[in-house]
Amino acid sequence: MRDIPELSAKNNLKTTKGMKTMRIKIIALALSVALVLCLCGCSPKDNSSSSDAEVLDKFVIYHNSKALDSALSAAVRSYEKATGKKIGVKYAESGLLAAAEAEKPALYVVDAADDLSDWFNKGLIGDVSSLFGGVSVDPGLWLSASGSYGVPLVLEGYGYIFDRDMLADLFGVEDVTDLADDLRACSYNDFMGFVSAVETYIAAPSAASVTVNGNEYTFAAAKTGKAQMLSGVFALTSESSRAYEYLMNYALAARFGGKNEISAAAENDTAAAKEAFAAAARAIDDLTSHIAGTGGSMGRGDDFVGGDYTYSAAIDAFTGGFALFYPGSTGDAADFKKSSVTFGKNLDILPMKLPIAEGGVTASGMSTEKLNRSIVIGSRYYLALNPNANAAAASAARDFVKWLYTDSAGMAAFSEAFGGVAFNYSGTAGVPENGVSMPNDSTSSDLSTEEGSSSTARGKTRTGSGNSSTESEASGTLDSILSTDDEAASMPDADLSTSGGSLSTESGAADTAGYALSDSLSRAVAHYYTSGNWIPELVTAMPRAWRADAFGKSLTDYWNKPAWSDEDRENLVTGWINSWAK
Helix, strand or coil: CCHHHHHHHHHHHHHHHHHHHHHHHHHHHHHHHHHHHHHHCCCCCCCCCCCCCCCCCCCEEEECCHHHHHHHHHHHHHHHHHHCCCCEEEECCCCHHHHHHHHCCCEEEEECCCCCHHHHHCCCCCCCCCCCCCCCCCHHHCCECCECCCEECCEEEEEEEEEHHHHHHHHCCCCCHHHHHHHHHCCHHHHHHHHHHHHHHHHCCCCCEEEECCEEEECCCCCCHHHHHCCEEECCCCCCHHHHHHHHHHHHHHHCCCHHHHHHHCCCCHHHHHHHHHHHHHHHHHHCCCEEECCEEECCCHHHHCCCCCHHHHHHHHHCCCEEEEEEEHHHHHHHHHHCCCCCCCEEEECCCCCCCHHHCCCCCCCHHHHHHCEEEEECEEEEECCCCCHHHHHHHHHHHHHHHHCHHHHHHHHHHCCCECCCCCCCCCCCHHHCCCCCCCCHHHHCCHHHCCCCCCCCCCCHHHCCHHHCCCCCCHHHHHCCCHHHHHCCCCCCCCCCCCCCHHHCCCCCCCCCCCCHHHHHHHHHHHHCCEEECHHHHCCHHHHHHHHHHHHHCCCCCCCCCHHHHHHHHHHHHHHHHC
């Protein structure tokens, strides 16, 4: 019987060795599995984050703009939360066109400023005209002259941006409703008269008066508030090439009815645009003759061309209170915040004017009055569908885009991620149009055209306190939208039913977490858009080489000249026309 313990010990030893061997095999197997997972890139991670090509639900959004990366990622996270579908976002650092051709993603974001000819030649951009059913992309916002080949991501407004609080301090009043409306509607000569009056006031402040659109306004007796630092009118540099292109949009809109007509003119009669181009040359001359610097007023010359006066300096001049107007895009507002985090709670935008007679405006449906009242509206980026993607990915991509622009949760995600104005923004309260839940920001009474929004006090002489809300019918004007409290508009629990911040208010289905424009600049662009007082960004239909060389570089030859002669402007225009014809 003594053999039993010894046998048991041997058996225990064998068992222990066997267990160790098994554990070693299990560990080895686990390590092998982990290694395979790592090599396959299947480790758990958030596929909705940026620069990640892994797909859980059919497709990934490709783009090449780091500025959009976080916004796109925020939008897809909202989509996952609302639908349970998880999609990815990839930054195509090596080249978006090459990635689109090789990897065939279903959806990507293209930059309208790029040369898109290769995209179309390779068949990489599909028609989106029927994507939203009865709601289509306005022809003025088409990515291509030949059709609707992209969904405008966010609408931008181009014009003279200004701080309404500064304008109020300039005239010593609290309300600038009437003055802002008159500046919107006035002629080019009236507007430049106002610019000259402001420069005179800056040099020698006094309670002088200025007439705008037939109405008289009186400056504050002395510089006060935000107007104390004014040194000039426009915050502008020789580097602000896009600002000069914005003016060219007015010249093109005066002569051509759309991008397709511009494309046709490039092959036929470019000389027909000469009168409109001459007006643009004069406008650029006038614009660059009234520049504000951070150290005082300045004109064209060495300081304007070289030195430290760059794009950033122009931003600083505007946000620092040295300039009254910033000629640029609402998309530049992000740079305003970088310059001054406290700036820009009450911004507005005015149309760029063009010195052209009624007889020089020959485009169908266009008039001098409409040009004077309109800002330029366009989109820098477009969501493009790839016709070469597989069917499942293409269907999933279409579902996402439709959700983003038509579903109430999608519109809330759009507003939170991108801000600004969507291409299908209507602003009307009540039942959604054409069965599509349309974005909402203002009541239908807020959307009357500029023609119907003027004050009942028109024709009166307005001075000092006379330019007050008691003499103005704010309801129905752009001003009534701009006066909406920013904080209330951005708070999800705020009662926006009276200001139009809710969705489907007539049906009682108010959704204060839905689409809302929380800043005054976006609300201003929305009003121009819904009232029809806008012109498209037609300059993108011009040949890319013309924009970069014939137009852009030609101006550099004249920035050093403090004054331009008639011959200078004539030479500019002749160069623009001849190079376009080539």
